[in-house]
Amino acid sequence: MTAALPESTHRLELNFLQTGRGDLLATTWWPRQGQVREWLLVAPPFAEELNKSRRMLALLGQQAAVTGRGVLLVDLAGTGDSWGEFRDARYDVWLDDLLAAVHWVEGQGGTVTALLGLRCGALLAMELAQRVATVRHLLLWQPALAGSDVLTQFLRLRTVAGLTGGVEAKETQESLRRRLMQGETLEIAGYELTPELYAGVHSRQLASLVPARQVRIDWFHVARQPDAPVPEAILAAAATLAARGAAVQTHGVPGDPFWSTAEIAVCDRLLARTVACLAT
Amino acid sequence: MRDVKEVVEILRSTLQLGRRADSFTAETLLLGHVPEVDSMAVVAILTAIEDQYGITIDDDEMSAEVFTSVGSLSQFVDAKRGR
Numbered sequence: 001m002t003a004a005l006p007e008s009t010h011r012l013e014l015n016f017l018q019t020g021r022g023d024l025l026a027t028t029w030w031p032r033q034g035q036v037r038e039w040l041l042v043a044p045p046f047a048e049e050l051n052k053s054r055r056m057l058a059l060l061g062q063q064a065a066v067t068g069r070g071v072l073l074v075d076l077a078g079t080g081d082s083w084g085e086f087r088d089a090r091y092d093v094w095l096d097d098l099l100a101a102v103h104w105v106e107g108q109g110g111t112v113t114a115l116l117g118l119r120c121g122a123l124l125a126m127e128l129a130q131r132v133a134t135v136r137h138l139l140l141w142q143p144a145l146a147g148s149d150v151l152t153q154f155l156r157l158r159t160v161a162g163l164t165g166g167v168e169a170k171e172t173q174e175s176l177r178r179r180l181m182q183g184e185t186l187e188i189a190g191y192e193l194t195p196e197l198y199a200g201v202h203s204r205q206l207a208s209l210v211p212a213r214q215v216r217i218d219w220f221h222v223a224r225q226p227d228a229p230v231p232e233a234i235l236a237a238a239a240t241l242a243a244r245g246a247a248v249q250t251h252g253v254p255g256d257p258f259w260s261t262a263e264i265a266v267c268d269r270l271l272a273r274t275v276a277c278l279a280t
Numbered sequence: 281m282r283d284v285k286e287v288v289e290i291l292r293s294t295l296q297l298g299r300r301a302d303s304f305t306a307e308t309l310l311l312g313h314v315p316e317v318d319s320m321a322v323v324a325i326l327t328a329i330e331d332q333y334g335i336t337i338d339d340d341e342m343s344a345e346v347f348t349s350v351g352s353l354s355q356f357v358d359a360k361r362g363r
Contacts, residue, residue, distance in 0.1 A: 142331070163347060224332070256294070257293065262324070
């Protein structure tokens with residue numbers, strides 16, 4: 001298990017950010033020492049992956065305190081302890097929620113200079129960076145290359161139910177996607193996926209979201225084998241971001257896929273590498 | 281089946297089996313035998329395989345047979361990797 005930093009290096013604070021649509025839970029980790037000027041804002045992953053990742057994100061919030069930064073995790077509309085149900089969630093509203101978080105930081109006299117995007121959150125973080133000029137640094141944890149990949153994996157929760165003894169007739173990705181396109185809301189593993197949210201996620205591609213100004217991108221790929229190289233497909237995707245003007249560095253990190261493991265898992269090396277990147 | 285060892289590592293990691301995976305061989309039965317293998321876990325395993333090898337798996341290629349045993353899953357990964 002992780003040796004968490006002594007409690008005294010950071011302070012945890014919960015706030016509700018008011019938006020025109022409803023309140024959002026904002027979890028903040030503050031360094032105890034000195035004035036907090038720079039902030040790292042976390043763009044969360046999709047649906048159940050956030051629940052699996054909360055421990056890692058909390059540890060990041062604590063450990064990033066040593067760099068003198070504040071860390072802010074906002075539960076997006078329809079998720080966690082923020083307003084609404086999952087069926088109320090919309091991709092564009094999520095972007096607005098993250099912007100509201102940026103404005104909240106500015107209201108505290110701080111600046112969001114770095115974004116951390118986990119999985120689907122990487123797509124959100126890149127698009128947010130296009131809109132928030134103070135962001136210089138993006139840290140991507142196992143980024144989704146496209147929203148359609150996120151949805152394929154999410155819809156699978158239903159298509160594989162037949163394999164594991166579910167009673168539903170054989171459903172395919174194609175039949176589910178067709179029903180969404182025809183305007184039907186589908187329940188997937190307890191989450192109501194609306195056609196609107198489906199369309200919003202589906203239209204995003206990581207490579208097309210590179211900000212026009214130069215940003216630094218640290219891309220972390222977590223894999224079980226300690227000596228496993230970063231797969232070709234990931235290197236190629238990272239090269240595409242670089243070709244579009246970003247300063248990209250890929251990092252292969254040995255560890256478990258904590259966003260989807262059966263039990264809550266922690267990847268200490270990812271935390272250490274991430275904090276090291278934040279500090280330089 | 282060169283991938284048996286790697287598949288065991290993927291199972292150990294995604295299912296958080298710890299030392300329990302040490303005894304896994306190609307003959308170890310999965311679906312219906314290892315309680316952690318539910319639909320959430322199947323998705324996690326497929327995603328981990330896709331991530332690790334940079335491949336894409338179609339749901340049409342999926343069947344209960346693939347998840348019968350460590351060996352059948354390894355054969356599937358072998359075939360997907362074109363070996």
